Amino acid sequence: MLSVSGLTKNFEDLTVMEGFDLTVPRGGFTTLIGPSGCGKSTLFDILTGVFPRDGGRISWLGEDVPDLMSNAAYMQQKDLLLPWLSLIDNALLPAKIAGIDENNSREKASALFGRLGLHDFEKYIPQKVSGGMRQRCALVRTLMFEHELVLLDEPLSSLDAITRRSLQALLLLLQSEFNKTILMITHDIEEALLLSDELLVMTPMPMQVRERFVLEMPKPRRSSNPELLKIKEHVLEELEGDLNDTI
Amino acid sequence: MIRSNWISLLIFLAVIAVWEFACGWFSIPDFILPAPTGVIKTTIGKASLLLPHAGVTALEIIMGIVLSLLVAVPIATVMFAFPSMERALSPFLVASQAVPVFALAPLLVIWLGYGLASKVLMAAIIIFFPITVSLLEGYKNCDREYAVFFGLMGAGFWKKLRLLYWPWALPYFFSGLKVGVTVATIGAVIGEWVGAQRGLGYLMIQANARLQVSLVFAAILWLSVMGLAMWVFVGFLEKKVIYWR
Numbered sequence: 001m002l003s004v005s006g007l008t009k010n011f012e013d014l015t016v017m018e019g020f021d022l023t024v025p026r027g028g029f030t031t032l033i034g035p036s037g038c039g040k041s042t043l044f045d046i047l048t049g050v051f052p053r054d055g056g057r058i059s060w061l062g063e064d065v066p067d068l069m070s071n072a073a074y075m076q077q078k079d080l081l082l083p084w085l086s087l088i089d090n091a092l093l094p095a096k097i098a099g100i101d102e103n104n105s106r107e108k109a110s111a112l113f114g115r116l117g118l119h120d121f122e123k124y125i126p127q128k129v130s131g132g133m134r135q136r137c138a139l140v141r142t143l144m145f146e147h148e149l150v151l152l153d154e155p156l157s158s159l160d161a162i163t164r165r166s167l168q169a170l171l172l173l174l175q176s177e178f179n180k181t182i183l184m185i186t187h188d189i190e191e192a193l194l195l196s197d198e199l200l201v202m203t204p205m206p207m208q209v210r211e212r213f214v215l216e217m218p219k220p221r222r223s224s225n226p227e228l229l230k231i232k233e234h235v236l237e238e239l240e241g242d243l244n245d246t247i
Numbered sequence: 248m249i250r251s252n253w254i255s256l257l258i259f260l261a262v263i264a265v266w267e268f269a270c271g272w273f274s275i276p277d278f279i280l281p282a283p284t285g286v287i288k289t290t291i292g293k294a295s296l297l298l299p300h301a302g303v304t305a306l307e308i309i310m311g312i313v314l315s316l317l318v319a320v321p322i323a324t325v326m327f328a329f330p331s332m333e334r335a336l337s338p339f340l341v342a343s344q345a346v347p348v349f350a351l352a353p354l355l356v357i358w359l360g361y362g363l364a365s366k367v368l369m370a371a372i373i374i375f376f377p378i379t380v381s382l383l384e385g386y387k388n389c390d391r392e393y394a395v396f397f398g399l400m401g402a403g404f405w406k407k408l409r410l411l412y413w414p415w416a417l418p419y420f421f422s423g424l425k426v427g428v429t430v431a432t433i434g435a436v437i438g439e440w441v442g443a444q445r446g447l448g449y450l451m452i453q454a455n456a457r458l459q460v461s462l463v464f465a466a467i468l469w470l471s472v473m474g475l476a477m478w479v480f481v482g483f484l485e486k487k488v489i490y491w492r
Binding site (some may be wrong): 048049050069070072074076079082083084093094096097098125127145168 | 343392393395396397398399401406410411414461489490491492
């Protein structure tokens with residue numbers, strides 16, 4: 001289980017979060033959704049150790065950790081593929097940096113490439129393939145981290161609707177087949193509802209959990225599910241309310 | 248691209264034609280300004296004289312490039328790795344460029360003699376600055392998100408340097424190298440002017456003293472061709488190395 005308690009972060013006069021609490025059950029898929037600039041990405045930056053926190057605790061599997069840098073795989077909107085490496089070599093980077101045996105890793109990455117429909121593109125450089133393929137490659141790289149915890153920061157937001165839908169199915173694989181514990185940030189309510197076990201709606205800064213939805217419907221889900229539509233409507237109203245308050 | 252090549256060629260041919268025409272029209276003597284045809288005739292006719300000297304200058308330039316690379320790459324890397332070193336070395340780097348190479352040449356000849364060493368060092372000094380500055384700039388321009396991501400993968404500085412910063416900086420490095428190789432001839436030739444027994448600079452001084460201006464022009468032509476050839480070679484190398492662009 002990932003547990004964050006009493007997390008506090010200030011940027012000079014700006015309090016981004018104060019006493020923020022969050023729990024992600026082991027093997028669960030939790031999504032954070034909230035108004036732009038509420039501090040979601042800052043939370044990830046704190047969790048990954050990019051920014052130091054001013055207070056609070058982070059624990060993973062019951063142990064307090066300074067940050068999740070060595071415990072979590074990370075995938076974001078920008079695929080961050082190196083343009084000079086082939087797709088397969090990009091996917092192998094975490095293993096290469098960790099000094100893991102390259103032959104085994106290559107075999108594993110190759111199998112994942114096959115699984116994600118990238119088999120014929122292993123040797124291509126990122127520039128030569130589509131955005132969807134690049135993001136799939138980034139997904140393979142995320143799996144190559146061999147960390148149980150995965151942080152996803154709007155991983156699909158730069159993709160078109162069709163590619164996005166096919167990749168949403170692949171994100172589900174992270175949980176169902178690779179037993180990952182997932183914490184995701186997204187702006188897409190529908191995506192959150194289709195993928196998550198738990199949806200947390202955030203307040204504007206200083207960020208707090210405003211509302212929590214436990215989504216017990218089996219996956220894969222349909223966006224036309226009336227229950228999901230009801231939650232979607234409710235969350236949208238809340239977020240629109242925040243936007244109106246800001247304006 | 249093809250169109251711009253044609254424009255370059257046309258400009259070049261126009262300048263040559265005007266030059267040739269002016270020399271004939273104004274009956275300018277050869278010891279003042281030889282016509283392009285006279286320069287070409289000398290270049291071909293005196294090839295056996297020019298070639299060995301061109302070879303020496305080329306060797307000085309190439310050795311100068313190698314020497315400056317051996318110094319510039321580690322220095323740029325150290326300056327990037329340790330910001331305190333960058334702050335400490337930057338004033339020296341800038342000061343080194345504020346001193347004209349013409350002023351250094353006599354000293355280098357006194358210290359290192361009339362042989363290759365002083366010219367190699369002259370060329371290296373000229374090339375060193377653009378390579379160091381460009382490479383450092385390239386390292387610094389690495390997208391922060393990539394650097395953070397490498398940190399999340401557990402990469403330390405040297406792994407980041409090898410796998411991220413160096414490839415990232417390569418286009419900048421090649422830009423600096425291109426500037427460097429085109430100005431390298433200046434260093435070598437100035438060194439030869441001040442004190443040498445071989446090289447195109449030495450030949451130019453000798454020919455100038457004998458009013459063999461067409462030979463001076465032939466040497467300049469060789470220098471231009473050498474500079475252009477090195478620029479083209481570095482461009483070719485750049486395309487091969489930075490294949491992803």
